Amino acid sequence: MGKDDTEVVTARPFIHQVGGRAVMLEISPGTICKLYNDREFQFYENIPEYLKEFTPHYKGLVSVKCNYDDATPTFRAEVPGYILRNSRGDPSCQHESRAKLKEVKTGLANWSMLCIKRDIKSRGVWSDHDYIMLENLVGSLRMPCILDLKIGTKQTGDDTSEEDKKLREHRSANSTSGTLGIRLSGMHMYQMESDNYLSHNKHYGWTLDEAGLRQVLRQFFYNCCITNVRREVTRIISKLHRLHSILSTQDLHYFFGSSLLLFYDGYKNNRPCDGQLNDANAFSAANTDQSAEDLNEYSSCDQKGDRREERSCVKEHCRTECSCETGKADIRLIDFGRTVLKSDMKERSYGVEFEEGVLFGLANLINILQSIIDS
Template structure:
């Protein structure tokens, strides 16, 4: 990474984010801990008004930065004047080591997004800086990130969409798993430990899937070794149940066209001697005895992992909290808030927005539970 000094910040060369699997805007990696994406006013306002109970389910907001594009021999190079507090704790040596480990099979989606931003949207046409939002790199600590980008909900057009855009997105939902399941694959990469490569799918693959195809891809996502990674499936179910509880009780935002990012570390130390049979299914069994109709769980916590506690929600059901399994890496975060709007800014109820997202979450949890149950 080349670094130059300018005023009180550092002018840093940034690279396309190699682990971007979906989306239509470009992502750059500033450091191993920080990425940035083009500024959108509504997304900025979302992070400015983010409730405390949603911070475990979104990327960490780190501020704004200007990004400049320079053309050298027709090959664009990108620079950002990064504040010192972003660079201060950067582990550059570990960053370089991890960069050398990136395997074949990644789809370079970020590069195509950058080309589209420049060609279609006219980014950097005036040779000036473009404003970007800095966010925590959700997979920065993972050695071989397995990532799944899901578009959530049965409705994906924003209240600010044009009539033409609304029709396009309505048709896209109606012709895909968005209509039947409330979720659609927008991109996926899975590290294959057996071949030391990545398997990648893009949004066009996701649009063509039927319900059964989506279920198969979800199983494949957690199947990066010789058999199912049950520990990560169970941990993911746990996180998604907590997210369902938070979204079903929040009254701050309408989430138009947001996505859900699922991820875990596919790296396995000494894979040649790895014994998949040692994975336990006990944890999966602990969370499987639930009514998927309302996601309720037993009010007893004596069988939950250490640290878990049950909390009663406004709907009268009990949900597990504080149950993170430190031996696993699976996590889920909501992303893409360019069309998210404060409910106080919308005069009438936007039917089908939060209901569609919750419908998608219930179906996602149900599918993952069926995968865990075998």
């Protein structure tokens, strides 16, 4: 079988899509596909080498057809055989895929299916489309924890009408996009205590003020008794510094509407070893009279008052004494449907202003994450 052969497979709504307007489907454990957009396609076809570390691996185009069974859309993708063979030949992908099928938890907000229903309602029918195939960034993670942050102080591009631009700019100015250059676009986080997911969408993100967004970021990383949180967040800070440096010097693109995806494996990072569970349970039993606020302070490692020393012992044990395997936290830039070449940008001054807002957002995110691990 050559590289040009194809195989028809079922494409399912991607259960770990947490934001965005474009529908995303999963066609194999290591590959997802995103509704075709010409600007995004051109970006991935000509992506600069220095950005590949910070973007999903691009795998080409795939044709997806839609059928209706009792008014429910089903998708079939004509996938290149070599992509499927690569997934099937990887034992770790097969193991993780089987594990995830058995362990899909409640609380996952299926944003991809909501996008499909929205589009069907507006168009009346779902048409066949080309899709862009991309690396499934969380395909090997057992319990993916994902945070989608919209980057920049402005959320309009060169293709936005004046009326729409005024509306969006007003909304952005009155959100954390305007004050911090970052805004929650979507999140889901596996919680070990309840064995399910906590999900937030972009509508929740619009309601957050600076303090609320900071709390969500803290909660995302201090998710129960997470091991090596300092190391994981430090790794992300280091990558953010490199990304900030690249975006401040590159002279090819304006990344209108792009987002930053932060992710880690909640199963590996958040599953304490027996020693941690025993210590945490003992601590909880000894302090059952604490208020919800006090317990929340403990969960974010913000110790105060007479219990400071006792809590610090538990916290340090969780970080240094456990030999559990730890999943790595990572980041990627995503969403390039409105990315434009600087050479094609007519309103150059607006593009420069937007670029400064992106760098402002990255700098603020770095400062917030640093304050989280320093507290």
